[in-house]
Amino acid sequence: MDRELSATTRQAQKQKRIWQIGIAVALVAAAVFGFRNLITPSLERSEIRTAVVERGPVQATLTATGEVVPEHEQAITSPIQARVEQVLRTSGEEVKPGDQVLLLDRSFTQLAYDKMKDEQEMNQHKRVQLRLQLQKKLNSLESQLAIKRMSVKSLQARLEDEQYLLKIGGGTQEQVKQADLNLKIAQQELAQLERDIASERQLLQADEQELGFTLAMQGRSIEELERKMQQAEVRATHRGVVTWVKDEIGSTVNAGDVIVRLADLSSFKVKASVSDAFADQMQPGGEATVRINNTDLKGTIAAVEPTVTNGTVTFYVALQDNAHTLLRPNLRVDVYVTTATKPNTLRVKNGPYFNSASNSDMVYVVQGDELIRTPADIGASNVDYVELERGVQPGDEVVISSIKDYEHLEKVKLK
Template identity: 70%
Template structure:
């Protein structure tokens, strides 16, 4: 027969139940905390790169590759078709005005020069001969003119006599008409001789002008050949360094072929290349920064080549300090062309995180945790990224690559 439990026993059973429920709750809480700890990722603090949010300017840029080249380079071409007789200076040697670099064989040009001089002398003799022939012709015509003038006077006198005889009845009217006809014929012959003399003078003037033009052209050709023969002693025209010279002794070069390059190493510019994707953003006069060994040099885009080669656009940057001590020929540089700028904005140092993320968020360091926050990125360059919202000055931002944690709300640091 069942008996009712005593009050002591009931109270003991109740306490045991409470303990069991409490123990179960503790175990459940520990399980939940342990599970959550398993879900929350962890990251070694040593692997993080961080930067502090600050206020300052940010300039948006596009990056290009550059090489330092002399600002002024003289291209020396062969003045004549000739054979390289002697190479006196090599690439890399410094030169002063008047220093001879190459010597070209001038034999062929010398022959052409002598031929032109002979032709000029022949034309000068021809000019003298023209004048002598004209003088002879004019003398003959002058003699004929004198004779015709005397005949005209004689015929005029005969006509007067015939008219007088006709008046007194000593001749016929036919004789008077014949005398008039003879006078007209003589006068016409006199005019023809006068015209012939004027024509001869005009012909001489035209021939002399033609010969004069020929002599002038030959004179200029002679001067040009003489100058080219002098230039065959290829000499430097100003101070500089030989950057290239055609040193194949005995080889033949044509007129206009490049035989040497002379650079002025007292000033430089930068030749840069960039993808044609950015061709529309390149404008002459735009600001640019050239970086050499962590030293920034200010400059402007001086010119952009109109052609695209293999998807590459070439442009030149004129430097403010063209003679900076770091500048060397053929030195590789980084070039940043400025597109836009903001003066007083929130910014953080650029890093791998901003190169690999497309989400509008950042990771902020708070104690032993990294918290994900929404943020809007603005303009950027190789050094800084603008943060338009989501952060405050002084906060520490993770800038290392966080591609594996993009969906984590929180990350523990260890």
């Protein structure tokens, strides 16, 4: 026969069931929490870089590659076709005005110079001979002229005599006409001689002038050759440093070939290039920043080359401090050309996160131990800062490192 349980027993059984239910609930909760942790991705906080949103200016820039070059550089070209005979200064040596850098072989030019001098002397002798020949001819014509003038006077006197004889009845009309005809013929011959002498004088003057022009041109050519032979002793025209020299002794250079480059290393500029896709944004006077070892040097675009080479546009940046101690010839630098300026906007430090095209409208904000995906419009940017136009507030901590494997998630847990 069954006996009724005592109150103490019933109380013990009830507590036992409560404990069993509590343990089961705890196990279920632990299982749910553990599963949630298994399906929720997480990141070590040390694996990410963050930056705090702040207010400040942002300049939108284009990045170009640049090279430091001397602000003033001189290229010396060969004045003649010659061989390199001697190299007196090598690259890197300092020179002052008048210092000889290179010597060219002048033998070929010397032959041309001697030939031209001989031709000039021959033309000078020809000029003297021509003057003597023409003067001899003029002397002969002037003698004929003097004789003809006397003949005219004689015929004029004969005419007067015939006219007198006709008047007193001692002559005839035919004799007067014949004397008059002879006089007119002599007068015509006299006039012709005078014209011939004038023509000969003009011819002499023209021939002398032509020879004078020839001699003058030869003289200038001789002076030019003399100057070129002097220039074959290649000398510096101003103080500077030899940056390059044609140092292959015996090699041939043509007239106009660059054989020496001299640079004034007291001031510099930057030669930069950028894709031709941004050619319309490269304008003289535009602001630019040159970065050397984390040091920024301000400058402006001084000139833009009109031609496009291999898909790039070349431009030159004039530096405010063109004699900075960090500037060195041929030093590679980064150039940032300013295209727009936001004087007071929300900004955050730039980082790899913003280099992805898929991140143009989202950022991850740190909230406690989670990263929350937040809509945010990204505006102007440069190598240092990125503008965030909406979605964040000053003081928010934003991820700036790459988290490419988590970009599709709304939340990421931090450990």
